[in-house]
Amino acid sequence: MPSIPAQRGRTRRILTLVNRREAARVSRLLRAELPGGILVMLAALAGFIAANSGLAEGYFALRDTRVGPEALHLDLTLGHWAADGLLAIFFFMVGLELKREFVDGALRRFSTAIVPVAAAFGGVAVPALIYVAFTAGTPAAHGWAIPTATDIAFAVAVLALIAPRIPPALRMFLLTLAVVDDLIAITIIALFYTSGIELWALAAGLAVIAVYGLIARRFAPGLARSGWAPWLVLLPIGVVAWALFHASGVHATIAGVLLAFTVPVSGRGGTQLAEVFERRFRPLSSGIAVPVFAFFAAGVAVGGDSRFPFDPIALGIMAGLVIGKPLGISLVTWLLTRFTRAELDGAVRWRELIGVGALAGVGFTVSLLVTELSFDDAASADTARLAVMAASLLAVGVAAAFLLRPRRARG
Template sequence: MTAPDPARTPSERPRFPRRGSYAETLRIGELLRKESVGGAMLVVAAVIGIVWANSPWADAYFTLRDFRIGYEPWHLNLSLGTWAADGLLAIFFFLVGLELKREFVAGDLRRFSTAVIPVLAAAGGVAVPALIYVAIVWQDPALLRGWAIPTATDIAFAVAVLALIGSHLPSPLRIFLLTLAVVDDLIAIGIIAIFYTAEIQVLPLLLGLLTIAVYGGIAQRYRQFFRLKPAAAWLILLPIGIVAWAFVHASGIHATIAGVLLAFTIPVKHRRGRQIPDGTPGLAIEFEHRFRPISTGVAVPIFAFFSAGVALGGIEGLRSAFSDPVTIGIIAALVLGKPIGILLTTWLTTRARGVDLDPELKWIDIAGVGLLAGIGFTVSLLVTELSFDAADAHHDHAKVAILAASVLAAVLASFILVARNRRYRRIAEADAVDADGDGVPDVYERP
């Protein structure tokens, strides 16, 4: 870490969070608008699943979720719920990988000075919740397997909360929130690959890696292959990606890992190192346009529908759930651990690097973003499926905890952000000033 420069005056010291380029701000704004729609659909799907699972027609819900379909010799005779978790979520993680690569290769986060604070904040937002969960359940070793449940952020759910409360959250904080969510989703994928893989089948894994290499070779040189345009290239790459997913699934590693690995092979820059402009067709742009509606409108809501459906068992069932150390640990980790980990790591990193908080903001704003990051829905539900057997009571209790913690974190974040909304509106109005009329707000043209 770079030590603070004592020779710098406060006005010369770098500030956090950085506003970034205008092009990146526009792109992130458009991305978050799409995610807000997906977040609303996710919440609706989850509510339908919960209501149906606790209705007089609950048997039909569980019969549908557990209905098996697929080719057994290829280890693909799976329940619909498993297809949603292993198959559809691979699309979601493909987009996570694509966004992360784009940010670190061609986005504002390609500079270490810009990336270091949000990346370390994301790491703190993973480590502290895990430690809090372990501290609460450590007396029962069987429960320690769920330590990774409260580590991830659901950006779609968080952005849906922002849209609902009408927050004018400043662009730098929105970019900070998106970076937190993408990085800790990547950390969660790494955790799944390392800690939730019981046995690896070597041959399918090697075949999967070979297929991913073929996929990447075509993706990197798609213009030379049959003079393919992006719209045609994805039709060829899609079946290859499905084959890679099937091999990774058969290897014993969670198949969503294939989505991230495939995304990392998609080119974001031209071969000479120049960034592919947003107006120029490229695979990264083509794939994002084609797969994001599928992810936000189909894949994630269907997963939420099948995964969130928990038979609560009435008052007695809720009493049992909320007395379970798993439930207490997850709620405490998400609602307290996430904001504490993010706020503390951000403060320590800014102090160590001699960076000042943007004078237009206060640390309570970072705490509000940290609470939004405590909405750990999609990936937390996925890790629950991997942590506890479906027949284990802790499995359903963990899902109850995720739902309760996500709602509680959303409510607490809303209190903070609504109270600060008047300040955010003034910042937004000042940031929109374009005195020279060149179409770019003046604030993005200052040194």
């Protein structure tokens, strides 16, 4: 039997997830995500209602309207502009948070990163395997990554509504889990959902991103103080990088992540610049970019071409998000606490951790994006969209069942 000092040593490894500075930063971030998550829900609901009402004809005509310069191959539909263009802003914010976590957050230390990182991989692998089990041997298997993503804004909004008083360690666990989940999703999109690559455009895009990074680092203090320089200097450079990535065949949202990675988050003026960018661009991301994408992506006619709910695509997505996510996250966390020196925070109960794992099954934004990249035929795409939305609602119900018990029943 392990000695008491050894037990305390193990416990301290997880308790380092929550110190006062990191807990305060996480609380600020969660509060910032809450309004955006609620707005995304409302926008998705509006799109779904519009697609299934007398407004359907006008709604689909609006979504399919083409705008942009044809000579530059940017004559895209408004739906594609939302997925390829506006979501680049969302992925820029994801990239900023990723870098902050790896440079100045919980992920900078192996001892505090190992549990949420491993749990995130479990929460990706198990849903993917479940989906493949339903679709193996068919073209639909290409959508294996759809049930692997977590929508942090949506999940945070739901968490604040159903379990506002869960332990701080679990809040940080969910945030870190979602951040790593986003990194995995970005890597999957870049590696597996890229068509033919135009090397000249990719090389030019990377060169433009390097210029962006040099300017951001060299003039970080001035950019942080200026009200107009980030918009008039860095934004146009970012748009050029996005356009080149779009032309290269790599999904254009990846440009947003790489641009964010070049923003300094430590050193003289660095942290201040990252914070300024977050403060200025988050309303654009959570208030406009993601809700507009959700409005168009959620517009699926129930009586249309979809084969929901008994098609293997729908079953694989729903089982992956609702069952696979909490199973993968909880199983990997249990294995770590069983066979390594890691232990859960003493304030955390397994029931609550399973509930947070279930909440990670709210895949919405990134899952809908991967759906756009996975299927060319409307029937499969609509089936997958409906499955993502239904699974996200079911995941909320499962999470509530684990997180809403009276406090006296804990343990």
